[in-house]
Amino acid sequence: MASDDQKVKPSRYIDGEFWELKDRLRKEIEDNDLFVQRYDSIQLANKKGFISSSLAIGEVFSCVDMSVGVKMGVMAWLFGGAVMNLGSEQHVVKWFQPLKDLEFTGMFAMSEKGHGSNVRNILTEAHYDRNTQEFIITTPCEDAQKFYIGNALQGNYAAVFAQLIIGQESKGPHCFIVPIRDAEGNLYPGVSVTDMGLKEGLNGVDNGILHFTGARTPRENLLNRFADVSAEGEYTTSIPSHNARFNAMLAALVATRLALSNQATASMKVALEIAIRYAFKRVQFGPGDGPEVPIMHYQTHQLRLMPNLATCLAVTFANRYASDMLDDDFFHKRDLVDNRSIQALASGLKAYATWENLQCLQTCRECCGGMGYMSENRLAGLKQDCDVFVTFEGDNTVLYQQVVKELLAVFGQKLGDNRVLQTLSLLQQETAEYIRTSMFAVGTESVLSASGMMKALSFREGRMLRKLAGRMIKKVGDGEDAFQAWNSCLHHTQALAKCHIQRVCLEQFVAAVDRCPSQQEKDILDKFCQLYGTHALYTDRAWYLEHGYYTPANTNELRQQLLSLCAETCQHALFIVEAFYTPRISVHAPIAGVPSTKAPWAYYPEPGTENTPMAIDVDAIRRTTPLQSKL
Structure with missing residues (x-):
């Protein structure tokens, strides 16, 4: 049923402006065993394209493993974004360049046990100590514990949102860079970390709970683009309104939400490629005594998959539009707080893309029948990893x-x-x-x-x-x-x-x-x-x-x-999914024509090739860890 355009290699238009950067990353992925799927137990520059090229990097790595993309986002977009959007130029030089050079890793500590969406009323406190010129970070109650903090079990520093208290008066939420571990991985005094254990998905991201009992951070570690505290404890701000200042704080999340929208479309691209390639090779029923036909010939199958493929393309181009807007602000050094339209667009795209992704993944799984339920064919893992996208970094309904x-x-x-x-x-x-x-x-x-x-x-x-x-x-x-x-x-x-x-x-x-x-x-x-x-x-x-x-x-x-x-x-x-240029090692699924020694029985040749089963290498199967049947 595929048309003649299958004989023509797609151009790089759908892949986007930074396709050469993506290809370099794809080549590294193809040549590196680290990126083989397993199912057992940015350069800082004031130049055009910085945001878009960074988002392209996250998109490619998300095709490999969602945990990789999310952990990159925690360090680059959340921790790094807080420094760049809320800090001074001195903060950017001090914190972002070493982060880029991997001298340390960071985390982003905003959500608490008692407050996720209502950040304005977070309970963590930062009291200023004039004698030592330090902020004392405290978790005053159980609900103030920082929850679901990515990179919690490895990170050296955290961008911690806390109520800034001068004397007895709270100045509202502010962001502080707080030391968590030294270079050897030892926790600093006043900091405790608890592993949150196994999750539904994204278990490559070490989520933990941060609890502070008098942890200290220097006065200079207050990210002070919009407000500062002098050595004597005097509070000054360029935004007198508490509401406006709070909104400026939340601007740090804009790029992250665009990154999540890009990662969601990356997931859709992988899932749709698997389901579509399988649908052109899997045959079932046929007219009279004639040969069976590919399931993609059925109207119901087309009606389930094609609108999802169209939505994936639509969100891809909308993401590109939003990242261009963000790039323009970054290039001209405009504060994100002054561009509420891009904040709203990023929020809306994140919600829309992640919800559409979940629906798409479920549809692709169903369209692949029992084969789609097997971990080796990726769809089950993508569903597990992407479920949390609709609630983290902003609940979609909110x-x-x-x-x-x-x-x-x-x-x-x-x-x-x-x-x-x-x-x-x-x-x-x-x-x-x-x-x-x-x-x-x-x-x-x-x-x-x-x-x-x-x-x-x-x-x-x-x-x-x-x-x-x-x-x-x-x-x-x-x-x-x-x-x-x-x-x-x-x-x-x-x-x-x-x-x-x-x-x-x-x-x-x-x-x-x-x-x-x-x-x-x-x-x-x-x-x-x-x-x-x-x-x-x-x-x-x-x-x-x-x-x-x-x-x-x-x-x-x-x-x-x-x-x-x-x-x-x-x-x-097939022409469109080829235009995504997803590395075969990232597609991974045997039902999409990618051979696997773990599941040779699941192999379906790529559309356009002979429909013969993959030769079973018995020795290779014996070398793999045997799977224990639950039957």
């Missing part, structure tokens, strides 16, 4: 709220403070937006065109945003507590945030298709772009019918286009 708060903040600037004028403005905007985006507007595009789909997503996003703003204005205006008013609208925020991110993904997918230099690849990507938009709209067709935007005839058109596009894109699926 991150979607952050996206919506930014949308409301921008929208609220247009409304002013007068309630009557706000209501009139909302009505005026509702009417204008309906005329602009309605499918019945004069000269409207086809429901099935890219511009028509973009218009539909924009209509839904705009309608939900205005309705949410109107609900909040009315509730608060009627005397309801703002917290309770927001809580009663949380289901609304989740749908709005997802729609917003889908609209951004579709926009960036359309732009990527337009920029593609190869006409052949442009045509292929355009089909996947249409599929992404069609699937998103068809999935939410009930909303469009409820709001009168689509008629039943329109949704029937969408369904027919969805089925047609799944069949068309299926012809190019």
Whole structure:
């Protein structure tokens, strides 16, 4: 069922601008036994592309092993990001360069047993001692213990978030570089570390609990870009507002969230390559007495895998767009705290990509049947490793709220403070937006065109945003507590945030298709772009019918286009997964055509080769550790 484009090697367009860097890493991976899968018990430079190239490194290593990508992220993006975003230039020189040279390793200690999402109310304390000019780091209660700290069992230093206390007054959460271990690995006084034990996945990351009983760190180790404490204990800040200063602290997480979105798409790429290659070789049933056909010929199989492949591409291009924005801020030395839009976009992409990844992994596992359940075929391990992505470095449900708060903040600037004028403005905007985006507007595009789909997503996003703003204005205006008013609208925020991110993904997918230099690849990507938009709209067709935007005839058109596009894109699926350029050693799965002495019985040749079983090397099997049957 594969088309003639299988005979043409894909260009590097889908792989991205830094494909040469990726290839160097891939070559190292291919040639190094350290990166063979087992299932038993950045250069600092003020130049364009620094962020994007660093994210590319994390993406490649995540294809090898998610634990490698996550542990890199802990040290480079979290610890290193805290230094770069919250510290002074002196801090960057003192801490980041040695980190890059692997003179020490770091960790990031924000989450506590009692507080994960609500960082503002963390309980760890940092008291200033004027006599020694040190901060005394203390864990005052069990809920203040730092939980799930990556690299806890090996790290030398930790970026610790604690309530800065001068005298008897708390100045709110601040970040301190706290010594944890010396060069020989011995814990410093006042520091204790507990291993958290086995987890569902990511067991290559040493998560632990940090407990402080009077640990000391020099005054100079306060990351002081936004606030400082003098030798005499005088507190100064360039951001007097506690809220604004707190938001500046959280800017350290922006690059990390983009990194997680990239790692999630890396997982999708590996899983989809395994499932798609297997689907073209695995045969089952057939017409009459004729030969059995590959399971990829079945409409249901296409309908399960092709929308996921389209989503993977859409998020890939959206990630690239966001990293370019972050690169631009980094290059021009703009503080991330001043760019709330990139903070919201990074949060939204992290949530959307990691949720889509989990759904994709489950679908790929099911599409591979019992073979997908075997550890040797990677899918089970990817599911275990990626499950935590939806809650670490920001719970996805909370991150979607952050996206919506930014949308409301921008929208609220247009409304002013007068309630009557706000209501009139909302009505005026509702009417204008309906005329602009309605499918019945004069000269409207086809429901099935890219511009028509973009218009539909924009209509839904705009309608939900205005309705949410109107609900909040009315509730608060009627005397309801703002917290309770927001809580009663949380289901609304989740749908709005997802729609917003889908609209951004579709926009960036359309732009990527337009920029593609190869006409052949442009045509292929355009089909996947249409599929992404069609699937998103068809999935939410009930909303469009409820709001009168689509008629039943329109949704029937969408369904027919969805089925047609799944069949068309299926012809190019092998071409797309080849364009990911994932090393075979990272794909690893025998069912995807990668031989394995551990499971020779699971081997399926690559599509386009003879469908013969892998020759079984009995001696090689005997040399491996025997597996104990649980039957």
